[in-house]
Amino acid sequence: MKKPRVYATEGSIWKSILLTFPMILLILLFTAGGPPDLSTPEKSIAFLTTFFFLITLFFLILYTGKTDRYRAIGFVTLALFFALTFIVNLIKARGSMTFSQENLLACEIPFCHIVTTMIIIPAVITNSIIFPGSIIGGFASIASMLVIVIGVSLALGRGFCSWGCFYGGWDDGTSRLAHKPRIKKVNPVFRWFSFAVLLVIALISAMTLNPAYCDWLCPFKTVTEFEKVTSFSILMKTIVFLSLFVALVIILPVLTGKRFQCTTLCPMGALLSLTNKINAFDVRINKENCSSCEKCVKACPTLSLTAEDMTAGRPSITCMKCGKCIDACTKSAIHYHIKGTPNNKNYSWARNLFLYPAFLLLVVFLGGTMQSGIILLINLIKTGNLIY
Amino acid sequence: MGNSAGFLLGLSTGVVCLAYCGPVLVPYLMGEAKSIYGNIGSVILFLIGRLVAYLMIGLLSGIIGSRLLQLSALKPVFMGIIYILLAIMLVIYGLYRFQEICLGRSRLLGKKSTSRRWSFWLPMAGGFATGMNLCPPFLLAITESIKTGEIAGSILFFFTFFLGTTVYFIPLPFIGFFRRQQALRIIGKFAAILAGIIYLYKGIIMII
Ligand code: SF4
Numbered sequence: 001m002k003k004p005r006v007y008a009t010e011g012s013i014w015k016s017i018l019l020t021f022p023m024i025l026l027i028l029l030f031t032a033g034g035p036p037d038l039s040t041p042e043k044s045i046a047f048l049t050t051f052f053f054l055i056t057l058f059f060l061i062l063y064t065g066k067t068d069r070y071r072a073i074g075f076v077t078l079a080l081f082f083a084l085t086f087i088v089n090l091i092k093a094r095g096s097m098t099f100s101q102e103n104l105l106a107c108e109i110p111f112c113h114i115v116t117t118m119i120i121i122p123a124v125i126t127n128s129i130i131f132p133g134s135i136i137g138g139f140a141s142i143a144s145m146l147v148i149v150i151g152v153s154l155a156l157g158r159g160f161c162s163w164g165c166f167y168g169g170w171d172d173g174t175s176r177l178a179h180k181p182r183i184k185k186v187n188p189v190f191r192w193f194s195f196a197v198l199l200v201i202a203l204i205s206a207m208t209l210n211p212a213y214c215d216w217l218c219p220f221k222t223v224t225e226f227e228k229v230t231s232f233s234i235l236m237k238t239i240v241f242l243s244l245f246v247a248l249v250i251i252l253p254v255l256t257g258k259r260f261q262c263t264t265l266c267p268m269g270a271l272l273s274l275t276n277k278i279n280a281f282d283v284r285i286n287k288e289n290c291s292s293c294e295k296c297v298k299a300c301p302t303l304s305l306t307a308e309d310m311t312a313g314r315p316s317i318t319c320m321k322c323g324k325c326i327d328a329c330t331k332s333a334i335h336y337h338i339k340g341t342p343n344n345k346n347y348s349w350a351r352n353l354f355l356y357p358a359f360l361l362l363v364v365f366l367g368g369t370m371q372s373g374i375i376l377l378i379n380l381i382k383t384g385n386l387i388y
Numbered sequence: 389m390g391n392s393a394g395f396l397l398g399l400s401t402g403v404v405c406l407a408y409c410g411p412v413l414v415p416y417l418m419g420e421a422k423s424i425y426g427n428i429g430s431v432i433l434f435l436i437g438r439l440v441a442y443l444m445i446g447l448l449s450g451i452i453g454s455r456l457l458q459l460s461a462l463k464p465v466f467m468g469i470i471y472i473l474l475a476i477m478l479v480i481y482g483l484y485r486f487q488e489i490c491l492g493r494s495r496l497l498g499k500k501s502t503s504r505r506w507s508f509w510l511p512m513a514g515g516f517a518t519g520m521n522l523c524p525p526f527l528l529a530i531t532e533s534i535k536t537g538e539i540a541g542s543i544l545f546f547f548t549f550f551l552g553t554t555v556y557f558i559p560l561p562f563i564g565f566f567r568r569q570q571a572l573r574i575i576g577k578f579a580a581i582l583a584g585i586i587y588l589y590k591g592i593i594m595i596i
Pocket of ligand 1 (some may be wrong): 283299300301302303304305315318319320321322323324325326
């Protein structure tokens with residue numbers, strides 16, 4: 001049976017174009033930051049490709065009514081281009097992906113949002129930031145990252161993990177590689193593990209005055225930067241984060257179809273889950289339409305939906321607002337929702353109001369990164385060398 | 389030196405003590421899901437364990453004075469052993485009734501996770517082991533207590549130091565507010581296992 005149309009834009013070219021128009025202006029603003037720089041063929045190709053890529057994604061989200069399908073394309077692209085540009089920049093600046101004690105002492109380590117979870121308690125105790133990065137100045141400074149984290153969590157809650165995080169696309173991508181997951185059932189209790197990680201690393205970081213997660217666990221050091229192996233202790237750390245990358249970012253997502261690293265390990269995800277409580281948007285189940293087929297439960301990549309959650313009419317606080325469950329539902333029983341409004345109407349309004357800030361977040365992170373990445377790839381094709 | 393010196397030192401460095409005790413005590417309190425009164429009991433037992441450790445160190449620093457600090461050459465081995473003991477305790481606690489509480493075999497949900505005897509000794513042993521932890525404020529307290537030059541003065545110094553640090557433990561029983569949240573209990577169990585693994589590694593590295 002064909003799924004009835006739910007959203008006003010679904011299947012309507014004109015309405016979809018109309019609602020894409022404001023986003024075109026925003027994409028122009030955030031990808032070009034002024035008049036587009038078309039001074040060289042490489043820059044022109046990079047800008048135009050990024051611009052049309054983003055517009056197409058947004059248009060398709062509106063026109064098809066499928067959120068996650070097109071969000072994921074942009075999100076995975078962000079992760080890949082971020083890793084590419086980050087690594088190339090590092091190699092240009094330092095000559096390798098590794099950093100040394102000198103780089104640490106010179107506070108030259110870029111600050112990523114995950115560190116936020118470890119600096120709060122030590123900042124209270126010692127009045128200082130326990131991370132070897134610069135406090136202000138530049139995109140990856142501590143101040144700018146904190147502002148981004150606070151702003152985004154207020155606007156979208158844990159939606160950041162599906163729309164803006166430049167790491168999340170890794171296991172989002174690998175979790176889609178196998179058409180049918182080999183392991184069909186994963187105990188949802190593991191969604192709480194990342195909270196235990198948050199609790200322990202926040203306390204251990206306060207105890208050692210050292211960002212414990214970055215130091216020991218972060219699997220994404222594999223695709224960004226890591227400490228030069230100069231001692232047994234650093235060797236152990238390297239083995240730990242590499243194993244976590246292979247297990248949680250590649251093997252388990254492929255086997256289960258779930259975003260294992262984001263769901264079970266990331267302390268930032270756990271912290272952002274708490275902000276889901278104070279955020280205007282959530283995902284709700286309309287029990288009148290629900291046939292309890294549990295397609296949404298199977299689809300959810302973050303173990304945020306269980307039979308009990310369905311009875312409660314909403315996913316657990318770990319929901320990343322990716323929209324995969326909404327895409328999977330054939331009864332239109334699950335939808336984006338604005339807190340304080342009726343659960344069974346205004347689906348289009350709630351979805352559109354959510355989509356603008358969420359997609360804009362993707363644009364902000366992906367716009368510049370994708371253009372830089374495309375220029376690198378063009379140069380690779382032209383010169384055979386990525387680092388020029 | 390007045391008796392207030394130890395108290396003030398404890399008060400000024402107590403947050404660091406809490407940071408050292410937190411990875412042991414907080415997962416335990418969450419995993420037990422007791423009421424606020426129940427948690428007050430657990431925190432008191434933990435503090436008694438800590439107090440016993442402090443008084444022992446106070447006695448030692450009174451008896452052997454500055455030679456206690458000379459023994460700090462042995463500090464890594466001593467700390468390593470303490471960490472391994474803590475790790476074993478945490479992992480055992482984390483795994484105790486793990487299946488029922490965390491993996492959905494829910495026959496026992498809502499019941500206390502440890503037996504009476506264990507819920508008496510476990511927090512006390514945890515407090516004793518963390519009390520033996522030579523954290524920076526504690527080392528400072530040893531140095532200061534030695535200056536008193538007498539056994540009674542040294543013990544008194546540690547007692548007042550303990551009182552000063554204890555102020556920071558007052559909010560912990562309020563975790564009991566959230567005890568109906570089954571998720572917190574699961575997180576507590578997971579956190580105990582995770583902290584145990586970290587302590588185990590730290591302990592081994594300190595010894596070898
Ligand atoms: S409940 Fe739905 S929107 Fe939330 S994470 Fe799961 S699939 Fe995504």
